[in-house]
Amino acid sequence: MSVNLTLLIVMGALYACGIYLILERSLTRVLLGLMLLANATNLLILSTGGYAGLAPFFTKDTPAADYNDPLPQALILTSIVISFAVTAFMLGIIYRTWVLARQDDIQDDVEDLRVAETPSFDAEDDAEIPAETSEFPLTTVTAGGREMPAELAAAEEQPGSLNLESGPEGGTK
Amino acid sequence: MNIASLAPLAVVLPILGAALTFLLIRHSRAQRAVSIGLLSLTLALECLLLASAWNSGTAAVTIGGWLPPWGIVMVVDQFSSLMLVVSSAVSLAVLVYATGQGMADGDEDAPVSIFHPTYLILVAGVSNAFLSGDLFNLYVGFEILLTASYVLMTLGGTGPRIRAGVTYVVVSVVSSVLFLIAIAMVFGATGTVNMADLALKLGDLDQGTRTLLHVMLLVAFGIKAAVFPLSFWLPDSYPTAPAPVTAVFAGLLTKVGVYAMVRTETLLFPGDTLNTPLMVVALLTMVVGILGALAQSDIKRLLSFTLVSHIGYMVFGLAMSSVAGLAAAVFYVAHHITIQTSLFLVTGLIERRGGSSSVDRLGGLAKLSPLLALLFFIPGMNLAGIPPFSGFLGKVGLLQAGIELGTPLAYALVIGGVVTSLLTLLAIARVWNRAFWRKPEDAEHPDPVLLAGPSGRAAGPGAKINTVTLLPRTMVGSTLGLVVLGVALTVFAGPLFGLSDQAARDMLDRAPYIQSVLGSDTAVPATVTGGGR
Known part of the structure; x- marks a missing residue:
C-alpha cells in the first residue's frame, strides 16, 4: 500500500496545531483545536484507503486492484457528522459561558480550590476530645498551633467559622 | 429465527421512544408514559436475550443482510446480555426517579422536557456499545451516548454545570479522537473493523504494531473508564449535574469504558503482553481514588472518587486474564453499576431532605428519616465490602484470583484491594457519622429544612418548603427498588457467579464469539491464556 505524502504532511501539521490549541485556556481556541484534530483524523482514515482509484461498483468489469476502498470514506462521513454535532454543541456552551461569566476562559473548580485550602487538621476528627464533657472544661488541646478548650476545638470545623460569632461579653473571641 | 435476532430492538426501541417523546414534548404526562413504557419493554426484551445467551450460547445478528466481515454485526453473549439487563434495570429506576423529581417540583413545562428524549438516546447508545461486534459501530455507540450525556450534563445551563460541562466535553472529545485514530490505525494495519475478523488478523501482525494498536485502544477506553492517570476529569464534572443524571x-458510562477494555483485552489482544502495566494502573487507581475520596466533604464528590477507586478492582480482575479473575471482574461490574447508582440516588434524596449534599451542613438525618438512613446504609456497606453483601463477594473473588496468581505484583494488588476496601468503609462511615448520627444543631450553617423537624414543616422564614414534597414516594420507591436489586445480587450471587464464570470462560476461549460471527467452521488460533504462568 502506498500513501500520499502531501496528505501525511497536512495531517501532521493539523495534529500539531490542534494539540497546541487545545492546551490553551481560551475556549474558542480549544474548540478550534478540537476541529483541527477531528479533520486530521479524517485525513488519517482517508490515507488508510490507499491511493485514489476508480469508483467502486461503477461498472461491473472494473478489476478489483483498481478500486478505491470505499469503507474509509464511509467512516469519514460518519465522523464528520459526529464532529459537526459536537462543534455545534461546543459553540452553544461557549456562548453560554460568555453570557454567564463574560469571559471565554476555562474556569477553576470552586470546590477543588476549597478542598485544596482546607488544612489537614480536622477538629472534629483529629482533636483529642476529653472523656469528661463538663460545662467547665479543664482540658485544653492544641489545635492549629493554639491552645484552646477542647469544646471550642471540636466545634471549629474550619479556622474562622466560630470566630464569626460574638462572644458572651459582646466582643469577638 | 431465534430470540437473539431481536437484539437490534434493544437499540431501536429507545431511539423510537426518543422520537416519540420528542413529538410529545408539550405533553409531559404522555412523555413520561411513553418513555417508562418503552424502557420497560426494552428491559423485558433484554431479559429474554440474557436467557437465550444463557441457554444456547453466543449468537450474532447481521444487520441489513451484509455478511460479517463487511457488514455490521451485533453479538449477544453472556457478558453483553448481562450488561444490557443490569444497565437497563438501572436506567429504568433512574428514569422513574427523575420523573418523580420532576413531578414533585411541579415543572410540568420546564425546559427539562428535553430530558426524556435525551435520556432514551443515552440508553440506546449504551445498548449499542454493549451489543456491537464492530469496532466502528462501537465508536458510534460511544458517540451516541456521549452526545446525549453532554446535553444531560449541562441541563438547565447554570454556571457550575456549564463550567463542569466544558471539562467533560473537551476530555470526552479528545478520548473519542484517540479512539478514532486507533480505529484508523487498526484499519490501516488489517483492512477490517469487524471485531471477530480482527481477532484473527491482529495475531498475524508483528509485535511492535500490535502493542501500538493495543496501547492506543486502551488509552482511549481508559479515559472513558476513568482509570487512574486519566481519571481527573470525572470528580470534577459528575457532581454538578442533576442527581438522577449523575x-x-x-x-x-464508566462501565461502558470498562466493557470496551474487557473486549480489547480478551478478544482483540489475548495473552498477557500488557498485564503488568495494567496491574500497576489498577493499584494506583484504587489507592489514589480512595485517598481523594477521604479529602472530600461533599457527598457527591466523595462518591465520584469512590467510583474512580472501584474501577481499579475491575481493571485488576481484567489484568489477571485468568478465568477466576475475569469472572470476578464481570460480577464486580454488575454489582458496582447497581450500588454506585443507588448511592447517588440516595444522595439526591439526602440533598432534598437536608438541603445540602455537604456533610458539614448535614446532621441528624437518621432520626429525621430512618428510611433514608436505611437506604444509605445498605448500599454504603455494600460498597465498602462488608460481609454478607455482593461487594464483599466480588472482592473475595478478586482476592482469591489474585492469590491464585501468586506473583508479587498480584499480592501487592490484593493488599491494595483490602486497604482500599477499608478506606472506603472509613469514607462511608464519615458520611454516616456526620450526616446521620450527629444532632442537626451541630451542623455548620444547616439548611432551614434540616432544622424544621420530622414533619418537614418550617415554622418561620423558610415557609416556602411547605409547597415541595421533601421525599416524594416515586423517588423513594425507585431508590428502594435499586437497593433491593443490590441486595438481590447478594442473594442470587451463586447463579450470577456461575453466569460470569461461563462468560469469562467463553471470552477467554474466543472461539464461541468468533465462530458465531464468522461461521462455525472458522479455525480459531489457540491463545496463550497464561494466567500469569
Missing part, C-alpha cells in the same frame, strides 16, 4: 452517568 447517578446514571456513574453507573453506566
